[in-house]
Amino acid sequence: MKYRVGIDIGGTFTDCVAIDTNGRVTIGKSPSTPPNFEVGFMNAIEAVANNLGTSLEEFLPSIDSLLHGCTVGTNALVEGRTAKVGLITSAGHADSIFIMRGGGRLANQTPDYIAHVSMHEKPAPLVPRSLVREIGERVTRDGSVLAKVDEAEVRAAVQSLLDSGVEAFAVSLLWSVSNDAHEREVGRIIAEMAPRAFVSLGSAMVNRIGEYERTVATVVNSLIGPEMTSYLSRMHDALAGSGFTRELGIMTCSGGLVSSTLAQEHPILTIGSGPVAGVVGSQTLARIGDVNEREREGDKALNTITTDMGGTTLDVGILSRGIPSTRSTTWFGQYAYYVPSIDVRSVGAGGGSIIHYHESSGTIRVGPESAGANPGPAAFGRGGTRPTITDADLVLGYLNPEYFLKGGIPLDLAAARTALETVGKPLGMTAEEVAAAAGRLVDSHMADEIRLLSIHEGHDPRDFTMFAYGGNGAVHAPAFARELGVRNVVIPLGDLAAGFSALGVASSDFLVVEEASVMTQHPFDLEKLNSTWSRLESSALERMVAQGVNASEVQFERIAEMRYSQQVHEVPVAAPLGEYTQSTADELVVEFEQEYARVFGETSVMANAGHQVSTLVVKAVAPTGTAGVLRESENGTGHPPLKGERGVIWYEEGLERRPTPIYHGEDFLRGMRIIGPAIVEYPDTTLVVRADQTARITPTGSIMVEITAEESN
Structure with a gap:
C-alpha cells in the first residue's frame, strides 16, 4: 500500500494525514515542538504509523508523496528570529x-490608534539604514539600459x-x-564573494x-x-x-505545492500556507456536492x-461559487508586499x-495572546497557570477530561477551575461565570x-454554508x-476535521504562479497581451518541469x-486561454463590469x-489526482447509543448545568440524527450541538449541523 501524506504544523498541534491508494484516510496528531518543529513533524508521522498498526521505520518507505504546510517562515517573522539582511538598490x-x-502608518492598526493622530508612527524598519547600499546603474521603464553595472562599485558595496x-x-533595482x-x-x-550567503533578487520575487x-x-x-x-535541511536529515x-x-x-528546493529559494511563498491548505481542502470537498445541500440558484450552492x-x-476564508477569494497584496505587520495568495x-x-x-476597563477579555503549545492551557498540566478557552470549555462541560485526544492528554479540571477563579476574583466571579x-465573548468576536x-468582500454570510475544522472548530x-445567520455548518469528514488543513495539503496540486505588468488601455494592445501570455x-511550464512535473500534466x-x-x-x-482577438478583449471588459458590479x-459601475x-x-497547475478522496460512511438508523450524560452549562440559557446526552463519535453513523443540546466525542475533536440544532452524517462522512431559520436570525 502506498500513501500520500500531508503535514500541517500549527501553533499547538502538528497534524498528519495519510491517504492510501484506496482513498482511505488516517490521521495522527502530536504537540508542536517550537523552535525545533521537525521533532513534532516526525512525531506526527509516527502517530499515523501507530494508528495504522506499524512503526515509523516501516511506514516511511510506503510514503509515495510527503507534503508539508510549513509555518517556519511565519514564525521566524513573528518571533524576530530573522537574518541580518543587507539591501542593494539603485x-x-x-x-x-x-x-x-502613506497608508502604511495605519495598516492593521486598532481603531483607537487610528483615531489618535498624534500617536501615529512608522513601524520599525525591516532593514536599518546602515545596511542599505546604492549602486549607480539605471534601467528605464521599457527595459533600455541607461547606465551599466559598475562591477567594482558592486564589489565594494557587497564587501562593506x-x-x-x-x-x-x-x-531590488529600479x-x-x-x-x-x-x-x-x-x-x-x-x-x-559570499557563496554561503542567502540572496534574493527583486525581479524573481515580484514581476509587477x-x-x-517589490523591495x-x-x-x-x-x-x-x-x-x-x-529548517528544511534539518528536516531532510x-x-x-x-x-x-x-x-x-x-x-x-497561492494554494498549491512546490518542491522543497524552490521553497528554500522563495520561502516568502510559504508564509500563511497552513491556513490556505484548509481552504483548498474545503474547495475539494464542496465540489462533491453532498455538503452543500441547501437549495440555491445555480453554482451558488458552492458558496462556503x-x-x-x-x-x-x-x-477564515471565503469560497464564492466554489472559487477562493484571492489577493495580490500581502501584509507583514504594516509592510505591504506583492505575493499572490488565497485570502x-x-x-x-x-x-x-x-x-x-483587563484592569483599565474592569472587564474580562479573551486573547489575542495565546498559551501556544508550551505551556499550553492550565488544564494540560505543563506549567501553564493562565486560563484559556480550552479551560473554559472544560469547566462548561463541553470537553471530557478523560477523552481529550482519545485520552492522550488528560485534562486537569481542578487546575482549569483555579486559573479561571483567579481571573474572576477582582469581579467576584466564579470559575463557571x-x-x-x-465562551460568549469568543463566539461573538468570531461571528463579528x-x-x-x-x-467587505460583497457577500452575505446567510447565503453561505460554513465549514468548521481544526481541533476547536466543531466545539x-x-x-x-447561529449569530451569523448561517443555516448549515459542516464538520468536514467528521473526526478528520481536527487535521483538515493537513488533508488540504495532501490533496493539493503542484502550482506555479507567474505574473507581469502590462498597462494597456481598451482597446487593448493585442500583441502585448498575446506575447505576455505566451511568455508567462x-x-x-519551465518551472514546473524543473520540479519534476511531467509537462503533459500541466494545465493553465x-x-x-x-x-x-x-x-x-x-x-x-x-x-x-488561447490567442486573443479584439472580440476576446471585449469579453474581458464585459467580465470586468460584471465582477465589479458584484463586488461594489x-x-x-x-x-x-x-x-x-x-x-x-498565469497559474500552471499539475493535478495530483486526489480530489476524489472520500471517507467511508456506514449506515445506521435512529439515534446512536448513549455513551452517557454530563452536566453542561449552555451560556445562552444561564449558568445552571443541564443534563446533556453524550455520544461516541464512532457510533454516529449515516442515517442517524442527533438533536441538540448534545455532545459527540471523537478521538481528535468534540462536536457541541446547541439547543434546537440537528446533526447528521452526509454520504462523504462529514457532519452536517442544521440550524433552524428562526434560530439563525
Missing part, C-alpha cells in the same frame, strides 16, 4: 522602503555589507521588472510594477531565507536518518465560509487564547470578524454560525487584473469610463 532609491506607502556582519542579501539583467549581474557577484512592494518582498524573503534553509530520501513538497500561500479554529487563531484572515481566537482581567463569559470579512462553530506560460489558468482608468485598485477577472454594487489591464497572471 542610486537615489535607498529611502524607498523607509518612506513606505559583509564587513557589517550581513548574513543575507536583498537586491525597473528590474522590465529588464532583470542588472539584478542577475549583482547576484552573480554576491555568489562569488511597484518598487516599494519589501525581496527583503522579507531574505529575512526568513536562512531560517527556512536550516531527520527523514533520511529514518530511511526516507524523497524530496518534500511544500505548501504555498471556511473557519479553521485551532489552538492559537481562527483562520485567509486570522483572528486571535483559538483554544489557547488566554482569558484575562468566567468560563461562560469567555467573519461578518466584517464577508461583507464553537455551531454557536458563532512558457516560464511557468489565466487572470487579468483590471480597473477603471480613473482608479488605482484592480479587480481580478478570469481570462480565456450595480450602481457603482461607471458608464463610458475607460478600462485598463494592469497585470496578467
Whole structure:
C-alpha cells in the first residue's frame, strides 16, 4: 500500500494525514515542538504509523508523496528570529522602503490608534539604514539600459555589507521588472564573494510594477531565507536518518505545492500556507456536492465560509461559487508586499487564547495572546497557570477530561477551575461565570470578524454554508454560525476535521504562479497581451518541469487584473486561454463590469469610463489526482447509543448545568440524527450541538449541523 501524506504544523498541534491508494484516510496528531518543529513533524508521522498498526521505520518507505504546510517562515517573522539582511538598490532609491506607502502608518492598526493622530508612527524598519547600499546603474521603464553595472562599485558595496556582519542579501533595482539583467549581474557577484550567503533578487520575487512592494518582498524573503534553509535541511536529515530520501513538497500561500528546493529559494511563498491548505481542502470537498445541500440558484450552492479554529487563531476564508477569494497584496505587520495568495484572515481566537482581567476597563477579555503549545492551557498540566478557552470549555462541560485526544492528554479540571477563579476574583466571579463569559465573548468576536470579512468582500454570510475544522472548530462553530445567520455548518469528514488543513495539503496540486505588468488601455494592445501570455506560460511550464512535473500534466489558468482608468485598485477577472482577438478583449471588459458590479454594487459601475489591464497572471497547475478522496460512511438508523450524560452549562440559557446526552463519535453513523443540546466525542475533536440544532452524517462522512431559520436570525 502506498500513501500520500500531508503535514500541517500549527501553533499547538502538528497534524498528519495519510491517504492510501484506496482513498482511505488516517490521521495522527502530536504537540508542536517550537523552535525545533521537525521533532513534532516526525512525531506526527509516527502517530499515523501507530494508528495504522506499524512503526515509523516501516511506514516511511510506503510514503509515495510527503507534503508539508510549513509555518517556519511565519514564525521566524513573528518571533524576530530573522537574518541580518543587507539591501542593494539603485542610486537615489535607498529611502524607498523607509518612506513606505502613506497608508502604511495605519495598516492593521486598532481603531483607537487610528483615531489618535498624534500617536501615529512608522513601524520599525525591516532593514536599518546602515545596511542599505546604492549602486549607480539605471534601467528605464521599457527595459533600455541607461547606465551599466559598475562591477567594482558592486564589489565594494557587497564587501562593506559583509564587513557589517550581513548574513543575507536583498537586491531590488529600479525597473528590474522590465529588464532583470542588472539584478542577475549583482547576484552573480554576491555568489562569488559570499557563496554561503542567502540572496534574493527583486525581479524573481515580484514581476509587477511597484518598487516599494517589490523591495519589501525581496527583503522579507531574505529575512526568513536562512531560517527556512536550516529548517528544511534539518528536516531532510531527520527523514533520511529514518530511511526516507524523497524530496518534500511544500505548501504555498497561492494554494498549491512546490518542491522543497524552490521553497528554500522563495520561502516568502510559504508564509500563511497552513491556513490556505484548509481552504483548498474545503474547495475539494464542496465540489462533491453532498455538503452543500441547501437549495440555491445555480453554482451558488458552492458558496462556503471556511473557519479553521485551532489552538492559537481562527483562520477564515471565503469560497464564492466554489472559487477562493484571492489577493495580490500581502501584509507583514504594516509592510505591504506583492505575493499572490488565497485570502485567509486570522483572528486571535483559538483554544489557547488566554482569558484575562483587563484592569483599565474592569472587564474580562479573551486573547489575542495565546498559551501556544508550551505551556499550553492550565488544564494540560505543563506549567501553564493562565486560563484559556480550552479551560473554559472544560469547566462548561463541553470537553471530557478523560477523552481529550482519545485520552492522550488528560485534562486537569481542578487546575482549569483555579486559573479561571483567579481571573474572576477582582469581579467576584466564579470559575463557571468566567468560563461562560469567555465562551460568549469568543463566539461573538468570531461571528463579528467573519461578518466584517464577508461583507467587505460583497457577500452575505446567510447565503453561505460554513465549514468548521481544526481541533476547536466543531466545539464553537455551531454557536458563532447561529449569530451569523448561517443555516448549515459542516464538520468536514467528521473526526478528520481536527487535521483538515493537513488533508488540504495532501490533496493539493503542484502550482506555479507567474505574473507581469502590462498597462494597456481598451482597446487593448493585442500583441502585448498575446506575447505576455505566451511568455508567462512558457516560464511557468519551465518551472514546473524543473520540479519534476511531467509537462503533459500541466494545465493553465489565466487572470487579468483590471480597473477603471480613473482608479488605482484592480479587480481580478478570469481570462480565456488561447490567442486573443479584439472580440476576446471585449469579453474581458464585459467580465470586468460584471465582477465589479458584484463586488461594489450595480450602481457603482461607471458608464463610458475607460478600462485598463494592469497585470496578467498565469497559474500552471499539475493535478495530483486526489480530489476524489472520500471517507467511508456506514449506515445506521435512529439515534446512536448513549455513551452517557454530563452536566453542561449552555451560556445562552444561564449558568445552571443541564443534563446533556453524550455520544461516541464512532457510533454516529449515516442515517442517524442527533438533536441538540448534545455532545459527540471523537478521538481528535468534540462536536457541541446547541439547543434546537440537528446533526447528521452526509454520504462523504462529514457532519452536517442544521440550524433552524428562526434560530439563525
